[in-house]
Amino acid sequence: xxxxxxxxxxxxxxxxxxxxxxxxxxKRVADDIWAVLEKAPHLELFRDGDAIVAKTNxxxxxxxxxxxxxxxxxxxxxxxTRYETLDGVDYLWGRGTVDMKAGCAVALLLAVELAxxxxxxxxxxxxxxxVSDALNGLGRLTRLYxxxxxxxxxxxxxxxxxxxxxxxxxxxxxxxxxxxLRSHSARxxxxxxxxxxxxxxxxxxxxxxxxxxEVDGLVYREGxxxxxxxxxxxxxxxxxxxxxxxxxxxxxxxxxxxAVAHIRELFGAFEVEIVDLAQGARxxxxxxxxxxxxxxxxxxxxxxxxxxxxxxxxxxxxxAVNYGPGDPMKAHADDERVAVDQITAxxxxxxxxxxx
Amino acid sequence: xxxxxxxxxxxxxxxxxxxxxxxxxxKRVADDIWAVLEKAPHLELFRDGDAIVAKTNxxxxxxxxxxxxxxxxxxxxxxxTRYETLDGVDYLWGRGTVDMKAGCAVALLLAVELAxxxxxxxxxxxxxxxVSDALNGLGRLTRLYxxxxxxxxxxxxxxxxxxxxxxxxxxxxxxxxxxxLRSHSARxxxxxxxxxxxxxxxxxxxxxxxxxxEVDGLVYREGxxxxxxxxxxxxxxxxxxxxxxxxxxxxxxxxxxxAVAHIRELFGAFEVEIVDLAQGARxxxxxxxxxxxxxxxxxxxxxxxxxxxxxxxxxxxxxAVNYGPGDPMKAHADDERVAVDQITAxxxxxxxxxxx
Numbered sequence: 088x089x090x091x092x093x094x095x096x097x098x099x100x101x102x103x104x105x106x107x108x109x110x111x112x113x114k115r116v117a118d119d120i121w122a123v124l125e126k127a128p129h130l131e132l133f134r135d136g137d138a139i140v141a142k143t144n145x146x147x148x149x150x151x152x153x154x155x156x157x158x159x160x161x162x163x164x165x166x167x168t169r170y171e172t173l174d175g176v177d178y179l180w181g182r183g184t185v186d187m188k189a190g191c192a193v194a195l196l197l198a199v200e201l202a203x204x205x206x207x208x209x210x211x212x213x214x215x216x217x218v219s220d221a222l223n224g225l226g227r228l229t230r231l232y233x234x235x236x237x238x239x240x241x242x243x244x245x246x247x248x249x250x251x252x253x254x255x256x257x258x259x260x261x262x263x264x265x266x267x268l269r270s271h272s273a274r275x276x277x278x279x280x281x282x283x284x285x286x287x288x289x290x291x292x293x294x295x296x297x298x299x300x301e302v303d304g305l306v307y308r309e310g311x312x313x314x315x316x317x318x319x320x321x322x323x324x325x326x327x328x329x330x331x332x333x334x335x336x337x338x339x340x341x342x343x344x345x346a347v348a349h350i351r352e353l354f355g356a357f358e359v360e361i362v363d364l365a366q367g368a369r370x371x372x373x374x375x376x377x378x379x380x381x382x383x384x385x386x387x388x389x390x391x392x393x394x395x396x397x398x399x400x401x402x403x404x405x406x407a408v409n410y411g412p413g414d415p416m417k418a419h420a421d422d423e424r425v426a427v428d429q430i431t432a433x434x435x436x437x438x439x440x441x442x443x
Numbered sequence: 444x445x446x447x448x449x450x451x452x453x454x455x456x457x458x459x460x461x462x463x464x465x466x467x468x469x470k471r472v473a474d475d476i477w478a479v480l481e482k483a484p485h486l487e488l489f490r491d492g493d494a495i496v497a498k499t500n501x502x503x504x505x506x507x508x509x510x511x512x513x514x515x516x517x518x519x520x521x522x523x524t525r526y527e528t529l530d531g532v533d534y535l536w537g538r539g540t541v542d543m544k545a546g547c548a549v550a551l552l553l554a555v556e557l558a559x560x561x562x563x564x565x566x567x568x569x570x571x572x573x574v575s576d577a578l579n580g581l582g583r584l585t586r587l588y589x590x591x592x593x594x595x596x597x598x599x600x601x602x603x604x605x606x607x608x609x610x611x612x613x614x615x616x617x618x619x620x621x622x623x624l625r626s627h628s629a630r631x632x633x634x635x636x637x638x639x640x641x642x643x644x645x646x647x648x649x650x651x652x653x654x655x656x657e658v659d660g661l662v663y664r665e666g667x668x669x670x671x672x673x674x675x676x677x678x679x680x681x682x683x684x685x686x687x688x689x690x691x692x693x694x695x696x697x698x699x700x701x702a703v704a705h706i707r708e709l710f711g712a713f714e715v716e717i718v719d720l721a722q723g724a725r726x727x728x729x730x731x732x733x734x735x736x737x738x739x740x741x742x743x744x745x746x747x748x749x750x751x752x753x754x755x756x757x758x759x760x761x762x763a764v765n766y767g768p769g770d771p772m773k774a775h776a777d778d779e780r781v782a783v784d785q786i787t788a789x790x791x792x793x794x795x796x797x798x799x
Binding site (some may be wrong): 238256259260269271272274280282283286287289290307310315319320321323335336363 | 500589627633639646664671674749
């Protein structure tokens with residue numbers, strides 16, 4: 088059954104959520120989105136795998152990308168969706184309602200509706216956001232078709248409670264290792280305890296005072312944390328290795344290289360292996376388009392703490408913000424649910440700006 | 444094929460090792476030992492499961508227990524045994540040669556040979572030493588038939604390089620836990636990192652100076668070590684629990700209760716769960732029989748650091764020492780092997796003492 092765009096953005100969200108599209112299984116929902124876009128004569132379409140790009144070509148002097156991913160994390164008995172009311176708030180409950188088919192629905196409705204927006208638009212619906220970086224559909228588009236995404240400003244419809252969250256922190260993970268020598272624990276003086284040697288690693292982490300860094304007017308909170316620790320062979324053996332898995336979230340004013348150097352300096356006495364590294368994105372709220380967008384949708388912009396795909400736009404030199412319905416704390420939760428008035432708010436905010 | 448006792452204690456060791464008897468599978472070797480003991484008219488036999496007791500009843504005013512376990516840890520391509528020479532030393536190689544069929548062979552040969560020892564003897568061969576405490580054959584005998592083991596002195600033929608190792612350290616294992624609160628690591632300030640809270644646990648362990656305690660003339664080295672550490676849920680989650688697995692080896696002058704109190708005091712700020720506890724055994728070398736035994740076998744007695752079943756005799760009020768062929772560092776090793784002259788030395792040492 089084809090998508091019905093004669094309904095509200097809330098009901099369209101529900102239609103999209105009730106078409107399961109776990110990462111790697113986005114074809115059907117991509118086909119359905121393509122089918123409705125094809126009927127809009129003002130859009131030029133492009134598809135790569137299950138990533139779809141729809142562009143207006145009105146000759147406006149400015150262009151804006153509005154993007155959202157169509158995949159979800161695995162369903163856990165939370166599809167089909169249902170409406171529910173909690174404490175007087177109306178929600179649409181189910182997988183994908185927050186992350187991020189509500190955003191996709193708003194974008195789809197406006198893409199078809201707005202034949203003559205005040206700026207040229209490049210709408211993007213993409214695949215594989217919830218899995219490894221190498222598979223990410225937006226990453227694939229930026230690598231293979233950077234010209235296709237050329238724009239002056241980008242909006243990523245990641246859940247942000249229908250308010251603007253600028254940029255994002257960078258993300259680094261490292262494995263810090265200590266080494267020792269095994270022995271029987273009845274003769275521990277023959278060995279060399281690698282877990283004991285990890286004491287200063289934990290001391291450094293426990294004493295660390297994360298920075299709060301103002302970047303382009305927003306204050307980013309950093310974080311340095313052990314997210315895992317492991318060591319030990321058996322109850323009677325002195326362990327010869329201990330590994331502390333460290334996660335560093337760093338402000339977008341710090342480059343990935345600077346973040347690595349900071350970690351290597353902090354843990355200079357230990358073996359450090361960087362296992363994941365993604366630069367952050369500056370909020371770019373000083374861009375004229377960003378200022379106009381902020382004025383149109385209202386509210387006070389906040390920093391985005393988690394890493395999101397806005398960093399891919401930042402990597403292309405495009406200022407980008409997060410703006411979408413849904414509480415990010417409910418993303419991936421079994422009780423994932425979006426307050427339906429946030430869907431309406433985003434729809435109205437974007438329409439107001441794009442038609443002003 | 445029945446055991447052939449006309450050979451040397453070395454060759455008898457080989458016969459016993461080539462009859463596999465991993466813990467739980469001791470029946471055949473127990474049957475074979477029983478069969479040769481049955482032919483010795485000076486011995487009164489008793490059997491419980493695969494534990495065998497053979498007693499002389501000569502009316503001597505003193506009685507000595509000589510015991511060894513007949514089970515081994517799992518075979519790992521190291522049976523059948525073979526003779527080999529390394530750096531000019533002749534070895535018998537294979538599973539059980541050290542731990543502890545060489546000791547069992549010496550005991551079996553002497554049990555049958557010595558019809559009129561200078562003290563009454565209670566020979567014990569028992570099962571399930573290499574597995575859980577609840578299954579231990581000597582433990583079962585001490586619980587069910589304490590009178591059967593009544594004696595003035597005990598020798599456990601645990602590998603000790605054919606020299607006397609007195610008593611043993613106690614052994615305690617504890618799980619030290621810290622607790623926190625989960626959150627997404629992009630918003631770590633909402634959570635409470637349990638791994639960071641474990642820093643002082645490792646600091647205590649790293650700074651701890653283990654005691655060296657003289658007990659009845661022997662100096663026991665203690666040890667306090669992390670033998671394991673674990674914590675963490677995922678690379679982007681602040682962990683809400685961390686567990687440090689601690690092993691405390693304590694001198695036999697310290698009771699099990701005192702050891703527990705020491706650990707609870709050291710880690711008073713943390714959740715402490717005692718998961719294993721075994722009291723040590725004083726060396727008992729001041730006992731007259733021990734002095735005579737030491738004089739007969741010669742050498743300088745040393746402390747036993749690992750926990751052994753001598754503690755079970757200590758629990759019955761019987762002074763007990765470890766004395767057996769084989770390097771304890773080779774016990775359980777894939778290249779387990781016993782220097783054959785240590786087998787002969789133990790045989791001669793015991794015979795000299797028991798016939799003096």
